[in-house]
Amino acid sequence: MSSLLLSRLSRLCLRKPPALGVRHLVGARFLSETPLCHIYGAEHCGENWIEGEIGRLMITDFSGPSCWTRVLEKTVPMDMMAETGTMGASHGWVLTSKYGPYLSDDLNPGVSESDFSGIVLPDFETLPHCQTELVTNVAMSSSSPDDEDCILAVKFVGPQLSLCRPAEKNKKWVNIRIEDPAFFNSRVMYTKRDKKFAMPAYGGTHIGYWDLGENLEKPKLCRKGLYTPQLLQSEWEELDLCCTVEELVESRSTQEMFMIKRFRKRNNNKGGRMEEHQIWVFKQGLNRCNPLQWCYTNDIGDLCIFLSKSEPFCLKASSHQKCQNSIYFIDKSERGIFTLGGKCKTSNFSNFTAPYFIPPQSYLNANRSSNPSNSP
Secondary structure (H helix, E strand, C coil): CHHHHHHHHHHHCCCCCCCCCCCCCCCCCCCCCCCCEEEEEEEEEEEECCCEEEEEEEEEECCCCCCEEEEEEEEEEHHHHCCCCCCEEECCEEEECECECEEECCCCCCCCHHHCCEEECCCCCCCCCCCCCCEEEEEECCCCCCCCCCCEEEEECCCEEEEECCCCCCCCCEEEECCCHHHCCCCCEEECCCCEEEEECHHHCEEEEECCCCCCCCCEEEECCEECCCCCHHHHHHHCCCEEEEEEEEECCCCEEEEEEEEEEEEHHHCCEEEEEEEEEEEECCCCCCCCCEEEECCCCCEEEEECCECCEEEEHHHCCCCCCEEEEECCCEEEEEECCCCEEEEEECCCCCCCEECCHHHHHHCCCCCCCCCC
């Protein structure tokens, strides 16, 4: 046990620079603050005694009207770029499990190696008839796990949802067994508006809310009807061939909640790869007769949504030189933008081993537990 703990704590040590002889990357630099970006990968540059093989972090910067990929001086363990190297991410923090559960800001490009920090978490406790190896995703109630009130949520594939306060001295997991199988594959998010963790049930038929208070053992459930768009029979048949997943995302600036329904389809002409086929957005309050109903919309105004393996987020498009009324998405093989008004997709395909969007510094600053202001 002592050697395992030593291995986990050694991650807090400063990384040594790569050995002489490794080429210097022209234009590489540290970033003083976190840009809107996604993780592209890492370029191998050497090794050290703590983490073995290391590489310089590569990001695709979305902070301007166009995007470009750059290589930074910041080094990260190459095993974090493996398909099983991370379990999930939220607000630029990633959860890993190589030496046990561990929260790290390794992949945040705005954090230099001299400022590197991490939090060792208790080992997962597996509830009966559950598993803690496969994770759906993670979410945090604050942009920093160092905040006293921050709660980390880990949603495992299956019935188990686990909550923990990373900043507590005596950390422990509060484990919840979800009885409704419609939530077994759902993705969790934190809503500032309701101050709870939320998940959509399969098909979007209802939403469950959990917290460390009254909705710990018995979640708050909200049944909802979905007003879907009018389609031709042939269009419905095309969608029936797709895999679907629902996600919730909140606009912190407008206090609006959206439910995203994604349709992905296998392209047998391209080796059977999965591709984004269609994306629907539902919004509450469009039906004045029933404000609790969720209605399909192709207009979210001056907003853009970012979907990845990380916790989703929403930004004001004009403040970040992004396309309004659009959804930016990335997964392990596809990256693109879906324009809601035109119902059209532009994308490219590559191998994205850590497909995480990271919010910009302004968003992170506004979502600290101690900061009550709205996000940009």
